[in-house]
Amino acid sequence: MLENVMEFYRNIPPKQCASCGDKMEEQAEAYGTVCDNCKTNG
Numbered sequence: 001m002l003e004n005v006m007e008f009y010r011n012i013p014p015k016q017c018a019s020c021g022d023k024m025e026e027q028a029e030a031y032g033t034v035c036d037n038c039k040t041n042g
């Protein structure tokens with residue numbers, strides 16, 4: 001199972017909103033895992 005996790009992190013996609021699934025450029029580390037839209041709404 002550990003190998004699976006490592007594989008996952010090696011293929012980790014770009015940042016993605018955990019709420020709506022929108023792609024995020026590079027930011028929001030301070031905001032968590034949601035895009036600007038969800039951050040504003042939530």
Ligand SMILES: [Zn+2]
Pocket residue numbers: 017018019020021022034035036037038039
């Ligand atoms: Zn979002």
